[in-house]
Amino acid sequence: xxxxxxxxxxxxxxxxxxxxxxxxxxxxxxxxxxxxxxxxxxxxxxxxxxxxxxxxxxxxxxxxxxxxxxxxxxxxxxxxxxxxxxxxx
Amino acid sequence: xxxxxxxxxxxxxxxxxxxxxxxxxxxxxxxxxxxxxxxxxxxxxxxxxxxxxxxxxxxxxxxxxxxxxxxxxxxxxxxxxxxxxxxxxxxxxxxxxxxxxxxxxxxxxxxxxxxxxxxxxxxxxxxxxxxxxxxxxxxxxxxxxxxxxxxxxxxxxxxxxxxxxxxxxxxxxxxxxxxxxxxxxxxxxxxxxxxxxxxxxxxxxxxxxxxxxxxxxxxxxxxxxxxxxxxxxxxxxxxxxxxxxxxxxxxxxxxxxxxxxxxxxxxxxxxxxxxxxxxxxxxxxxxxxxxxxxxxxxxxxxxxxxxxxxxxxxxxxxxxxxxxxxxxxxxxxxxxxxxxxxxxxxxxxxxxxxxxxxxxxxxxxxxxxxxxxxxxxxxxxxxxxxxxxxxxxxxxxxxxxxxxxxxxxxxxxxxxxxxxxxxxxxxxxxxx
Numbered sequence: 457x458x459x460x461x462x463x464x465x466x467x468x469x470x471x472x473x474x475x476x477x478x479x480x481x482x483x484x485x486x487x488x489x490x491x492x493x494x495x496x497x498x499x500x501x502x503x504x505x506x507x508x509x510x511x512x513x514x515x516x517x518x519x520x521x522x523x524x525x526x527x528x529x530x531x532x533x534x535x536x537x538x539x540x541x542x543x544x545x
Numbered sequence: 546x547x548x549x550x551x552x553x554x555x556x557x558x559x560x561x562x563x564x565x566x567x568x569x570x571x572x573x574x575x576x577x578x579x580x581x582x583x584x585x586x587x588x589x590x591x592x593x594x595x596x597x598x599x600x601x602x603x604x605x606x607x608x609x610x611x612x613x614x615x616x617x618x619x620x621x622x623x624x625x626x627x628x629x630x631x632x633x634x635x636x637x638x639x640x641x642x643x644x645x646x647x648x649x650x651x652x653x654x655x656x657x658x659x660x661x662x663x664x665x666x667x668x669x670x671x672x673x674x675x676x677x678x679x680x681x682x683x684x685x686x687x688x689x690x691x692x693x694x695x696x697x698x699x700x701x702x703x704x705x706x707x708x709x710x711x712x713x714x715x716x717x718x719x720x721x722x723x724x725x726x727x728x729x730x731x732x733x734x735x736x737x738x739x740x741x742x743x744x745x746x747x748x749x750x751x752x753x754x755x756x757x758x759x760x761x762x763x764x765x766x767x768x769x770x771x772x773x774x775x776x777x778x779x780x781x782x783x784x785x786x787x788x789x790x791x792x793x794x795x796x797x798x799x800x801x802x803x804x805x806x807x808x809x810x811x812x813x814x815x816x817x818x819x820x821x822x823x824x825x826x827x828x829x830x831x832x833x834x835x836x837x838x839x840x841x842x843x844x845x846x847x848x849x850x851x852x853x854x855x856x857x858x859x860x861x862x863x864x865x866x867x868x869x870x871x872x873x874x875x876x877x878x879x880x881x882x883x884x885x886x887x888x889x890x891x892x893x894x895x896x897x898x899x900x901x902x903x904x905x906x907x908x909x910x911x912x913x914x915x916x917x918x919x920x921x922x923x924x925x926x927x928x929x930x931x932x933x934x935x936x937x938x939x940x941x942x943x944x945x946x947x948x949x950x951x952x953x954x955x956x957x958x959x960x961x962x963x964x965x966x967x968x969x970x971x972x973x974x975x976x977x
Binding site: 486512532 | 602603604606607739742804805808809811812819823826827828829830831832833834835836837838839840841842843844845846848849850852857858860861862864865868874875877878879880881882883884885917918919922
C-alpha cells in the first residue's frame with residue numbers, strides 16, 4: 457500500500473513533477489498495479505541462469521566522433537561551444 | 546536509375562509524424578521501395594520525437610544502424626511513424642500528437658506501440674515498415690491491423706540509434722503485408738554491429754520455405770485460457786488445425802511461469818525506463834531547461850511539461866521498484882521470474898520446433914476503451930513472454946473475429962527466426 461506522500465516522494469526522486477490534483481489518481485493506480493505485482497511473491501528459484509552471464513570485452517580504441525557543431529545542434533542553451541546546464545549549487 | 550521517389554500520401558489515419566515528400570533511394574535489394582520507420586529510431590536530418598513533446602524539434606545528427614542498412618539496400622525512407630510515446634502503450638493513443646486510427650475500422654485503435662507503422666502498411670501507404678517490440682509492440686499492431694510483423698531474436702538486429710526505453714527487452718523488427726516482404730526486410734536489417742554491445746554475429750539469409758511436414762508445434766494451454774476472447778481463440782485454433790493439415794503435429798504444453806510473466810515484464814521495463822529516460826532533461830536536446838533555476842527544479846519543470854501521463858507513470862513505477870526497501874520485492878524477484886520464463890521456453894522448445902497461439906487476447910479495442918492503466922497492461926499477456934525469453938516471434942493474419950483481424954503468433958528457439966518465418970509462410974500460402 458503506497459500513500460500520496462510515497463508517490464510525492466517518488467516523483468521527487470525521479471524529478472518528474474507532480475501536481476496536487478494528480479496525486480490521488482496516481483496513488484490509486486499505483487496501488488492497483490502494485491497489488492498485481494504481488495504475484496511475484498510466489499516466484500520460486502534462484503535466478504542462477506542470470507548470474508552465469510559473462511561480459512564480452514573489447515579494447516577501448518579511440519575513433520573519430522561527430523563534429524562538435526553536429527553534437528551541439530540540438531542543445532537549447534549553449535555558451536562558448538559548451539552545453540549550458542542549470543546550476544547545481 | 547531512380548535516385549528519389551515522391552511520397553505524398555493521404556494520411557487519414559494519422560500514421561505519420563514526419564513525411565519525406567522527396568525521399569532519396571538507391572540500388573540494391575530494396576531499390577526504390579518506400580519504407581516507413583518508427584519515430585523512436587534515429588534518422589539523420591529527419592525529426593525524431595518518439596511521439597513525445599520532450600523531443601519535439603530533435604533532429605538526430607546520425608542514422609541508426611538499421612537506417613544505414615536500409616539506405617545501403619536502396620530503400621527510400623519516406624517518413625517517421627506514430628507510436629505510443631517512447632513505446633509505452635498498446636494502442637498508439639499515448640502519442641503526444643494524437644492517436645493513429647486502425648484502417649480496418651477507424652473507430653478502433655491500430656494497436657501499439659508501433660501503430661503508425663502497422664497502419665501505414667495496412668493502408669497500402671508503404672510496402673514495408675520498421676517497428677520496435679519491447680513487449681509486443683510489433684506483433685500487437687500487426688495482429689490488430691491484419692499484417693505480418695516479426696520480433697527477431699534479441700541481439701539479431703542492432704539497436705544502435707534506437708532511443709532506448711527498455712534495453713534488455715526491446716528489438717527492432719520488420720513489418721509488411723506478407724511474410725516474403727517481412728523476410729526480405731529482415732535480411733536487410735539483421736547482422737552484427739559492434740556499436741550495439743548486445744549484437745550477435747548472426748546474419749539472416751533466408752528464403753521462406755512452406756514445407757512444415759513433421760514439424761512439432763507446442764500449443765500452451767495458457768494461450769487459450771482465462772482472459773482470451775473465445776472467438777479469437779477459435780479463429781487461432783482453426784489456423785493451428787490448418788498447420789496440422791499441412792503436416793505439422795500440434796503438441797499440448799504448459800508455461801507455468803505465465804502466472805507472473807506480465808508482472809515481471811512491467812517491473813523490468815519500468816525500472817529500465819526510469820533509468821533510460823533520465824537523459825531527457827532539456828539540456829542536450831528538447832525544450833530548454835531554465836538554466837537559472839536550481840537543477841532539480843529545472844529538470845522537474847521540463848519533464849512535467851514534456852512527458853505524457855503514461856511515461857510519467859512508468860518512470861515513477863520504475864523508480865519505486867528500484868528504490869531502497871523495495872528492490873528485493875520487485876526488481877530482484879522479476880529477474881528470477883524472467884529466468885524461469887526462459888527456462889520454461891527452453892524446456893518446451895527442446896521437444897517442439899515452435900510454439901503457437903494467439904498474438905493478442907482480443908481484437909483491436911475501440912478508441913478510448915482502455916482508460917485504466919492496469920487493464921491496458923493485461924492486454925500484453927501473450928506477447929511479453931517472448932521478450933522476457935529473448936526468442937523470435939512472428940504474428941501472421943489468420944482470419945477475423947467480429948469483422949476485425951486476428952493474429953496467429955509463432956514463437957521459436959533463439960536464433961531460429963527462419964523457422965518462425967517458415968511456419969508463418971506455410972500458413973499464409975495455404976490460405977492464400
